[in-house]
Amino acid sequence: MTVTPCWPRVSRCRWCARPVLRDNDGAWIHADLAYVCRDRGGGLAATTAEPEAVRRAG
Numbered sequence: 001m002t003v004t005p006c007w008p009r010v011s012r013c014r015w016c017a018r019p020v021l022r023d024n025d026g027a028w029i030h031a032d033l034a035y036v037c038r039d040r041g042g043g044l045a046a047t048t049a050e051p052e053a054v055r056r057a058g
């Protein structure tokens, strides 16, 4: 029986409200594969992908 890693679901970025998910290194990244947030005008923001609710194991 194969044990599948329990990846967290896609969350919403706390900064720009776009969907974020985990990359292969466990870092949060936006669904469009950009780490840096962007504002409505398409400009880069000073924040990076971060889920609304951060759950820390342990």
Ligand SMILES: [Zn+2]
Pocket (backbone or CB within 6 Å): 013, 014, 015, 016, 017, 018, 030, 036, 037, 038, 047, 048, 049, 050
């Ligand atoms: Zn964002």
